[in-house]
Amino acid sequence: MAVIEIQNLSYIYNPGTPSARVALKDFSISIEAGKFVGIIGHTGSGKSTLIQHFNGLLKPANGKVLIDGIDIWEDKKTLKKLRLEVGLVFQYPEYQLFEETVEKDIAFGPLNMGLEGEELNISVEKAAQFAGIDSEMLKKSPFELSGGQKRRAAIAGVLAMHPKILVLDEPAAGLDPVGRRMILEQIKNYHKEQKNTVILVSHSMEDIAKYATEVLVINKGEKLMYAPTNDVFRQSAKLAEIGLALPQITRVFHDLIEKGYPLRPDIYTIADAKNEIVRIVREKNQI
């Protein structure tokens, strides 16, 4: 069943003024529960506008947003309840840390949801564990942590609310390669264990190829494609047309194919590329 359903959504910034700008037009999508969806598109394509509709931060000018089949704007009470089911991690979430200790910061969300006592502790502990925050770090002030640690603490604060849908906007931006991998692996493990829906907005085609099961491509406020990752990346010409760069290894393979080498075009990760080269070398040696 669809956990998020967007029906004919339109959104306009500064409506009725000379600077009015249509951010999304007649946008429809249905996302099944348990998927790991990657969202790609240019800056200004409407990605952030779309995800802010998932938990009612923005109200559609037209169209509907349904979470678990319920129209979130139907009445105020449902909106409040549904907001707790959609955990949104903004870009640079570490700027939003504010409590005295990391532990208190992570507990802020669940506390406001009405969790207390043992239940609260367990939820904070588990979230910290998922985010790779150890017990020593929990007692520290968030401002004593490194950039990557702060980022993980901020993500833990959202995980602690057990969102049914976890939405992350560029969670690895500005991190070094090891910090980047760490955060994404943790999100992957969380998804695997909790079986919730994860939505990842990223400019890194490498990361999308590696982690997402489905990809949504947005261009100029419209849905260009929504399909399993392989099917989307296979349309390299279409992606290149709107200026989205394919992963580096995919570009290498496409170059080789153009030169006449009989390689598969749907190679997006280093692991797949390795297998493909091994296959072709073996084939050659048999002849």
Next chain:
Amino acid sequence: MLIETENLSYKYPRGKDNALNGINVTINKGEFTAVVGHNGSGKSTLAKHFNALLLPDAGVVTVDGVETANQGQLFNIRTKIGMVFQNPDNQIVGTVVEEDVAFGPENLGIAPDEIARRVDKALATVDMEQYRKRAPHQLSGGQKQRVSIAGILAMNPECIVLDEATSMLDPKGRKELLQAMTSLNKSGTTIVNITHFMEEAAIADRVIIMKDGNILLDGTPREVFADREILLNAGLDVPPVSRFVKEIAGLGLEINDNVISEQECVEAIETLLNR
């Protein structure tokens, strides 16, 4: 040489350890250098010493032979070494693109017709002439960063230091900014690009790798990307194509395992398949 640091050490007032531990590095005129390192390795701290945004606790930094600690020369140093920062929204002051670019030279007390000439030239260099009358908020991230560069160019700098200037951009914006860096360097401007993207480091002439406030490696991209283990230990990685050929070589297949660009990777695979 343009910038030289001698036993440069620095500790942030509230920091536990030194952010920089006795750094000795020289940036030569006309070089295109990338500085990479894990979060907290000291790369931005080092860059901020290049134009006296920070002053050493110990050691000396000189720009064109002038010590950055010499307060009387601050204006001069900042005119020579310009900086572009991470967030495109935090560094534009004008309400119109061309006014923003003129802000620097106006503050240097340059004559109006000369300012106009410099603004024209700077906007042409970063390919932003057609946007000169636009409001900055109407521009994309990559365009804003190019306006920031133009603002520095209008001051006729020797060197531009970019502190993770591509990290908030989409792939297209990154590509535009990298093209601007490359063409500026070709016309003689010294470039220092601080980045987390190894593919960006690979297009520089020289890569400095930092770890825990020290310089771990300093060489051509080919030299520093030769040993993936060292980079992984420093919280970094090699570019995807370098990783790929190393993994293929690890299987016992005969392939050139020291490639740093897509082009070289294509050639290495071709050689392997035609053997």
